[in-house]
Amino acid sequence: MKNFKVLTSFLSVFALALFMGCDKDAESGTISLSFDHKVGTETLELENKAYQSLAGHPFYIYRLKYYVSEIELYQADGTSISFENIHYRDIADENTRMLDLGEIPAGDYNRLTFTFGLEEDINIDGGLPNTQTNVNMEWPIPGDQGYHYMKFEGKYDLNGTGELKNFNLHTGATGGNQNYVEISLPISAMNVDGNNLSLLLEMDLMEWLQNPNTYDFEEFGAMIMMNQNAQTILKENGQTVFSVADVISN
């Protein structure tokens, strides 16, 4: 009996040591994303500031609203964690800047992927809860369903004369083409070990208009919701609009 007690004590200490050892190797952390914006090398300022498009038109930005979904973080060894969150960002609403994704397993992460817009299973009528925000993003065009992925609205100066015309870069599914954009971003030095991490994402709005395709407001006109050529260009340009500006660990 005495031997048994000794054995039990020994095993307990051993198990505790093992447990602590494991714990030290595998402490999870938390992760949040923030969504900020710039225009080329300049800061984003609504309505009053003129930017110069590659197509040659000074332009002003009034509104930007969009959805991000299918968020996934990858470790160097290929394992990943995915999140159910669908995030709506409206630059007029500071409350939509941060997305708290909660707990994340320990490890070294080197890639973030997400969908700009909504994929087929969600992008249907009533696919999102009927909140005021979501219904305002509805895409009611007969025959097409779901939601706007992005509303990027402003005004452009047609001839540099001060005569302004309006533009609505609205993206979404049209004519059976889904048009969402799969984003894949490298992350450097993101180690999760009991820390709280924030990934600061930055959208460069100029990229929508110039890389790789030059987007001319005048060429496509103000309205592009049923124009797949314009949607295709924006889908291609959308590949490079995001970057990870910083990783903050607390």
Add this chain to the structure above:
Amino acid sequence: MNRYNLLIIGIIMLCSLLACQKDKPINPSVDPPIEAPYSPTPYNLELPDNFLLPDIPADNPLTVEGVDLGKRLFYDPILSGDNTQSCATCHQQAFSFTDPDQFSLGIDGLRGTRNAMQITNIMWTQHLFWDGRAIGLEQQALEPVENPIEMHETWVNAIEELTANKDYPTLFYKAFGSKNITKELAAKAIAQFERILISKDTKYDKTIAAGSGLFFTDEELNGFDIFNTERGDCFHCHGSILFTDNSFHNNGLDSTFMDIGLAMISGKENDTGKFKTPTLRNIALTAPYMHDGRFQTLEEVIDFYSEGLQNSNTIDPLMKNVHKGGIQLTAAEKSDLLAFLHTLTDTTFTTNPEFSTPF
């Protein structure tokens, strides 16, 4: 003293107490009957699946008693300075709770400069009035009572009258568990009634419902397409099942502004000429149109969007055809769009006895 003695003393005391109460002279005309415990009945709000989720503040849940009280207050002229006008004077059910008068007449014979806003599916509206100056229905309901060109009463007076009334103290108790009537509770009750004013039985609603077996006419269907595509481009502001985005826009009515709208409240020059988007539900019943009621008919409104737009610095980016005066509809397209707008009329709503005067 053992526990039995205590019990006996207790029973004696209780009997004495009861006896005292029994002996007390009762004057039924002075003492109100003993109240039933405060237990309001939750109001069962039935919404179709394609509607928005209910949007009700946690501190003012809908109850049957609250809605009943709110309806009574809404229709009772007791809240006006000379007891001649109620909320319903300018928000008439037959006109989807708005006023056919361009500028409503207040109790002193004065008129304002804006058309009375419609109270229809208002539950989902956070910023009330054409310029959005009230946040939430509870705040909004306080203003017209004291507005000198409207009901021109003071809340102090109104509360005195309500407190002296033979019915209201009991009704407030049933709704809120307190006979201490306050303007905040009155506004809460009115807000509760306004939240049940939901239009959901238009031809549009019935036709789009799955398996309805109903169809739009060719004209209505073409109007639907014009409305919901960038041909007419109505839906960006008047979209969704609410037919409003509940936001603020300068829709091109003027190039210079007598009434600066939202800018008066926000103090931002960029908000000049922006006004609240009204719902288009029951639009055929809510003439005259625009914040200042300048258009008498829907035909005039469609003509305005087709070829009457005025440019200005704060024109909304959604008004993409402003540089050519509008969307340039043909006569046939205008007539089809009008036909579609008539599918948004809900006479069930304008005749529902649940929304009608209790007096």
